[in-house]
Structure formats: C-alpha cells, structure tokens
Amino acid sequence: MLNRIIIAVILMAIVTYIPRVLPMVFVKKRLSSRFLRSFLYYVPYAALGAMTFPGILYSTGNISSALIGMSVALVLSYYEKGLLEVAVGAIIIVYLVQFMN
C-alpha cells in the first residue's frame, strides 16, 4: 500500500515536470499551429473551471455552506482581491455558516 502511494507520487512528479521542462529545453521557435496554440491558451481556464465546479460543493462537507463560500469567493475575486484574501474570506464565511448551523 505504502509502495503504491510512493509510486503514485513519483509518477505525479514526473508528469508534472515533463510539461514544464520539455518546451523550455527543446523549443527554440514559436509553435506554428494556431489551433494548438489556442487549445493550450484555454487549458488553464477550462481545467480550473472543471476542477472548481462541482468539486467545490463537496469541499466543506456541507453543500449549503460551500455554496455560500463559493459566492463570497466569486464576489471577492470579481473585485480582484488577491489570492490570500479570497481564500481566507471564503474560509471564514464557511466557518461562520457551519458554526451557526
């Protein structure tokens, strides 16, 4: 079991490093495929979107507190608060909501 976890960690490290290192080491020119460049451009948005929702609903053990936390995070980031403020703001709201229940 432990060995399996360590193998998983090593595999994760390898597949995290590969996309970081390959272009840096080998690519000297701009990619010419517009499709591929556009595809890559949208990856962060799509990946973060898919990872956030609906995952966020199950992140606090209580869907209603998660929804309220998500709303607060959306509002704070709409007004371009920093990462730390948005994260701490959402944590505090979720904590208060759970405390009141």
Next chain:
Amino acid sequence: MLFPKKETSEVERPYSKRNPSKHQSDFGTDFGSGLQKGIPIALGYIPVAFTFGLMAVSGGISPWIAILISLTNLTSAGQFAGARLIITEASLFEITLTTFVINIRYLLMSLSLSQKIIPETAFIKRGIMSFGITDETFTVASLEKHDISFGYMLGLISFPYGGWALGTTLGALICSVLPKALQNSMGIALYAMFIALIVPSAKKSRAALTITLIAVALSSLFNWAPYLKQISAGWSIIIATITACIIGALFFPREEV
C-alpha cells in the same frame, strides 16, 4: 499574461535596455531581484499548501508523504487532484493521467518562457529553472521587461518553494489539532484560489469566460447526468477540459498567444 495579477505595476523593471538580449546578466543581482519578486507569491502559497497538508493527512495520507508530494510536485491543482485520487484508491493510471492533463497548461507557460530566457542558457540550467514554473511564478516572470536569466528564475522560485513546503508541513502536523469545523472550512481554500485566479481574467475576455463556463457545464454533466455520472471525477476533469479547449480553439482561435 494568463492570470494578470494586481502586482503587475510593481513588475516594471529598472532595466532600461531596449534590446533584451543585450541585458548583462549578473547572477547575484538577478538572484536578488528574483528573490524579492517571490515573496508575495510565497505568502499566498502558505495557506493553500496548509490546506493541502490538512486535506491529505485528514484523508489518510501520512504527513511525510504529503510533504514529499509538495517537494516533488510543487503544483496546486495537480497535487490536490492526485492526492484526492490516492485517498480514493484510484488506479495508478488514472492518478497519472489526471495529474498530467491538469498540468498540460505548463506546456504553454514553459513554451512562452522558452522564448524569453537568455538564449545561451545551458541545457541543465533550463532543466532546473523549469521545475519552478507555476501559474504564479510564470505570470511574474513573463511580465518582466527583460530576458529571464537562470539566476533570476532561481531566485523567483526559492521563496515560493519554501512557502509551499512550510505550509504543507504545518497543515500536515496541525491537522489533528484543529477543530473539525475549521478543517471542513479550509477545504474550500483551494477552490477559492482557483476562482481568484480565473475570475479576473475571465471577466476581461468573453472567450475565456465562455470556455470556463463550458468546462463547468461539462463537469456538472459528468457529475449529475444519468449514466455519465459513473465516470470518475478524474476522468470528468480530463474530458471536460479537453472538450472545452477544442471548442475554444475552433470557435475562438487566438490571433497571438
């Protein structure tokens, strides 16, 4: 470029050289300048890494494995997803593929930085620099006016790496002491950070907003629709991401990326 942050204005560099390739690289100066730029990133990482340590250990992963993950992966989304899959005893293939797909975005960032580093930078130095590419270090580095040197990048990634490890260690060790209600509340930190990364960019670009919403719709579909909901969370992220990006590339192709 991907995630414009408020610090943008501070990124104006004292270097006045118009031709960036002529920038004289001094390791000490560059390293110091990088270190300084890394401090705010490191401060932002501590609570998120703390949450990671907390999440991993409360899910049954031992503290030293959680710290090992942070030291070897140095990535938020990928290692959260990977750790969650380890906890649910997903297959090694699923863990690897999910982590990889989540990290595909680094291809673009690395590609973009590869155009910006001093061309003579040695192979091995490029290999070391690229380990520290994250959403945040990439954003700061790519906004620099001058070419990126090995010293600068090394400086830039030092504090964030330390902060990531420190936060994870604290979260992993404090886990059992914190009241359950607070532990639960901290579960939302990573997602709140994702939202803080996407929303400011998405509100400036209709295409980016559309692609984000398509991905959200698809992953919701895989979560709730009959039959489709049998697909695991890992695969649902992969399929939703790739589909949304293909739609983006087809309907909103970028002129210059």
